[in-house]
Amino acid sequence: MIYLDNAASTPVHTKVIEEMMPFFKEQYGNPSSIHKYGRFANLAIQNARKRIANLIGADSDEILLTSGGTESNNTALYGIASQENGKHIITSSIEHDAILEPCKHLEREGYQVSYLPVDKYGLIDPEDLKKELSHDTCFVTIMFANNEVGTIQHIKEIARITQEKNIPFHTDAVQAVGKIPIDVRETEVDMLSISSHKINGPKGVGALYIRNGVKISPLILGGGQESGLRSGTENVASIVGFGVACKLAKDHMEDNVAHYKKLTSKLVTRILNEISGTTLNGHIEKRIPNNTHFTFLGVSGEDLIIKLDENKIAASTGSACSVRVQKASHVLRAMGFSHEQITGSLRLTVGITNSEEEIDRTVDVLKQVVQELRSVSPYKSKYNF
Numbered sequence: 592m593i594y595l596d597n598a599a600s601t602p603v604h605t606k607v608i609e610e611m612m613p614f615f616k617e618q619y620g621n622p623s624s625i626h627k628y629g630r631f632a633n634l635a636i637q638n639a640r641k642r643i644a645n646l647i648g649a650d651s652d653e654i655l656l657t658s659g660g661t662e663s664n665n666t667a668l669y670g671i672a673s674q675e676n677g678k679h680i681i682t683s684s685i686e687h688d689a690i691l692e693p694c695k696h697l698e699r700e701g702y703q704v705s706y707l708p709v710d711k712y713g714l715i716d717p718e719d720l721k722k723e724l725s726h727d728t729c730f731v732t733i734m735f736a737n738n739e740v741g742t743i744q745h746i747k748e749i750a751r752i753t754q755e756k757n758i759p760f761h762t763d764a765v766q767a768v769g770k771i772p773i774d775v776r777e778t779e780v781d782m783l784s785i786s787s788h789k790i791n792g793p794k795g796v797g798a799l800y801i802r803n804g805v806k807i808s809p810l811i812l813g814g815g816q817e818s819g820l821r822s823g824t825e826n827v828a829s830i831v832g833f834g835v836a837c838k839l840a841k842d843h844m845e846d847n848v849a850h851y852k853k854l855t856s857k858l859v860t861r862i863l864n865e866i867s868g869t870t871l872n873g874h875i876e877k878r879i880p881n882n883t884h885f886t887f888l889g890v891s892g893e894d895l896i897i898k899l900d901e902n903k904i905a906a907s908t909g910s911a912c913s914v915r916v917q918k919a920s921h922v923l924r925a926m927g928f929s930h931e932q933i934t935g936s937l938r939l940t941v942g943i944t945n946s947e948e949e950i951d952r953t954v955d956v957l958k959q960v961v962q963e964l965r966s967v968s969p970y971k972s973k974y975n976f
């Protein structure tokens with residue numbers, strides 16, 4: 592199988608598994624226990640926390656461990672909303688459901704939510720944000736990089752605008768962390784969400800960076816772990832694995848980025864040159880290096896995925912990583928795409944284990960299956976492929 596769905600999840604790195612194993616076998620202590628087992632587990636968590644913080648230039652005590660990107664986003668949104676007096680929230684129209692759904696819930700609770708529009712590349716205009724800010728705005732949440740088209744927002748500029756008005760700013764950086772260098776001191780965000788399984792760590796673990804001085808309320812109450820912000824016995828093995836994944840991402844950032852760029856550049860060049868009626872979606876430069884997203888006119892992305900799967904290639908349309916139901920992408924809709932352009936979209940995201948040979952094989956198969964699907968497409972006469 593050729594796996595080109597690394598935006599959905601990534602293979603767990605062997606070194607990650609190796610460091611996790613003792614915490615299933617011998618080191619099974621509860622990190623809150625006073626005895627040697629407990630102290631060992633607690634130390635392992637603190638070590639992992641340092642590695643996670645180090646990847647984004649934060650301090651260890653600014654890292655709240657969670658069950659993943661979804662929980663980090665929910666914690667940030669509810670945690671800050673319940674601290675602030677205002678009842679107005681600003682976000683973008685292209686966020687992941689892990690932001691949009693809590694926003695919808697907050698709307699039902701009486702909050703007003705502004706969804707900023709994006710241009711055809713998926714970028715919001717910081718001027719639109721300035722116009723939306725009001726005395727009642729309690730926080731702003733804008734994703735760092737989009738999970739479908741990979742577009743990277745002007746995060747530093749957005750952070751500066753919110754800072755001037757003293758409004759907390761959260762960013763969902765699940766797709767950006769580990770793919771581009773991120774320094775929270777430099778970008779000056781107040782909160783930032785990370786997920787382990789997007790960077791070759793285990794699933795079900797993640798973190799929320801909370802800048803020192805930012806106050807949030809806990810979502811989960813109980814034994815008071817994580818400084819009272821997230822109760823429950825810690826998922827020690829996964830936290831350790833997440834820490835290793837962060838260290839590897841940091842240590843190999845330059846090489847990994849070069850590898851991603853080599854593969855995506857080959858994908859883009861070959862696909863655009865060899866398959867007519869095809870466009871690359873998202874921003875040319877301001878995109879995460881492992882993402883490519885195309886529209887193949889006259890075919891259905893879902894049919895493409897099935898055909899690719901039959902040919903042992905795993906891909907995605909990018910629009911439904913939550914449940915198995917495919918829905919028309921709200922991201923592409925917000926970018927002004929027609930129904931037909933949305934239908935024909937395909938996301939190919941590369942990872943550390945992919946090779947150039949795999950990319951060549953993928954393009955060869957794609958050429959064949961696109962042609963096959965177009966030969967029976969209702970749009971056949973419209974495009975004359």
Ligand SMILES: Cc1ncc(COP(=O)(O)O)c(C=O)c1O
Nearest residue numbers: 659660661687689738765786912
């Ligand atoms: C941008 C973005 N935010 C949040 C999430 C959810 O993260 P997790 O799967 O760790 O809950 C995802 C997962 O695809 C994502 O792409």
